[in-house]
Amino acid sequence: MFKVFICGGSGYTGSELLRILALHDEIEITGVTSEKSAGMAVNELFPAFFIYSHLKFENLDIDKIKKKADIYFLALPHGKSQKIAASLLEAGKKVIDLSADFRIKDASCYEKWYKTPHLFPSLLNDAVYGLPEIYREKIKNASLIANPGCYPTSVILPLYPFIKKRIIEIDSIVVDSKSGTSGAGRKAEVTLNYCEVNEDFRAYNVAKHRHTPEIEQELSFAFGGFITIDFTTHLLPVNRGILSTIYAKLKKKISTKEALEILKETYENEPFVKVMDEGQVPSLKYVKGTNYCYIGAVVNERTDRLILISTIDNLVKGASGQAIQNMNIICGIEETKALKSLALTP
Ligand SMILES: NC(=O)c1ccc[n+]([C@@H]2O[C@H](COP(=O)([O-])OP(=O)(O)OC[C@H]3O[C@@H](n4cnc5c(N)ncnc54)[C@H](OP(=O)(O)O)[C@@H]3O)[C@@H](O)[C@H]2O)c1
Known part of the structure; x- marks a missing residue:
């Protein structure tokens, strides 16, 4: 069982991670953060997620959370992921960042478009762009995935x-x-x-x-x-x-x-x-x-x-589904695990 943690689980991509990971039998979700809903059970905020009644949102306190899992999804606004990712990587964790913070290789280009300097430009080279159809081999050994937009x-x-x-x-x-x-x-x-x-x-x-x-x-x-x-x-x-x-x-x-x-x-x-x-x-x-x-x-x-x-x-191939596809590749789990039959109708 791989231990998985979601930073920003109260947002749309974070809750989509929760929806899909509920179908995954090789991982355990060990924590989920929200600043506004800290202390609330996940199913209080999202009643449909009664399966997560045991899980409470907690604040994103890096010293506490970095002991809790092997793999961290960062479903945070751009600009908020950089310090968190850097600390988790230093602690030897795997990070899948759903924001734009590590997608652009050129720090000056990031600054031009996102109107803020990049705090960890040296990590941009380590980050692997998480589009499996093009970068599958690199994703296998990556510690930091820049999940595509x-x-x-x-x-x-x-x-x-x-x-x-x-x-x-x-x-x-x-x-x-x-x-x-x-x-x-x-x-x-x-x-x-x-x-x-x-x-x-x-x-x-x-x-x-x-x-x-x-x-x-x-x-x-x-x-x-x-x-x-x-x-x-x-x-x-x-x-x-x-x-x-x-x-x-x-x-x-x-x-x-x-x-x-x-x-x-x-x-x-x-x-x-x-x-x-x-x-x-x-x-x-x-x-x-x-x-x-x-x-x-x-x-x-x-x-x-x-x-x-x-x-x-x-929210799926454009964010959380692709992030889980990347997690499966990194962990050596069947790539399609939990992702094959997610269709919603109508
Ligand atoms: N939506 C999409 O279709 C999509 C697709 C691809 C990529 N993305 C990217 O994925 C990331 C998340 O997007 P989203 O649509 O899920 O956003 P969202 O619905 O606005 O959720 C943002 C999450 O981040 C938390 N958060 C906000 N500010 C924070 C802070 N200062 N410190 C700690 N946590 C904070 C929020 O928690 P609170 O409960 O405290 O507000 C919430 O859980 C973004 O970078 C976005 O660009 C989104």
Whole structure:
């Protein structure tokens, strides 16, 4: 049994970790933190979690918590993970950070986009970007996982094989992504109130979303040269889910069938990437509650553009499911453990 601790268990990704880990028979949750709900039983805050009636939220006191587990999930706002991760690593623990704090390798780039200096730039090189489809071998031996962002997961997976194979013009990538409101976390914010979001649909952070440098970093690594993208995010009036539509000019003519074959070949052994058949594109309901990323592709022969459409659940493959997939890999547990049948309907 591996001992697991969740920092930030009262938030959306933290509670999603609790939901999925309830299905895992090779771990034991030894603690969970919340500052606002410290002292409360988990099922007092989340009545559906009656299985956790024995577990109480506690304050994030690093000296106390670092003795409690082998693996720590940090489901905290960005900027809050750095000191905690550094102390846990020093104590010889494994850390899976769901925030953006260790995703960007260049500390000055982190500072530019997150408006605060990185406190532990030396850890950025040690951190492994936790996208198993690309970094599985490195994840196996990592002590610090930078769990990918939700939008980046939905964008990098479909684009990766076409960039690797140099099939698209790299300066032509346009990404149009839409997310449900849980993407912004559980904290109160007027713009996320029911009446503001319901029956509306809007773009936000146009040309300045903080996931831009993360996506560009990973696409650039795949290409072996610097890539910039146009990335526009939208807020959907749904609880969960991300749908990304990606456009790129083709360098050489390929058909829709060939584009789909490239995706299928790349991901044929991947348990959580599903490539659609010709004529089909995925919707949010394909992935609700699950750890899957579905990808569809169409070549527009009139414009010589490749159009990729991907869907994920932002809280699962976009956060907590992927974090547990990483934990399974690190621990040498079957990678799909607790993650295969999570679907929610409707
Ligand atoms: N939501 C998503 O779809 C998603 C996807 C991928 C990655 N992420 C990333 O995952 C992280 C968590 O996101 P979330 O959506 O779960 O956020 P959230 O719902 O706002 O939850 C934040 C958690 O952090 C705790 N917390 C806040 N400030 C703290 C502090 N100063 N010290 C200690 N604990 C503190 C909160 O506890 P209290 O009970 O005290 O408030 C809560 O448990 C973020 O970095 C986010 O960017 C989110």
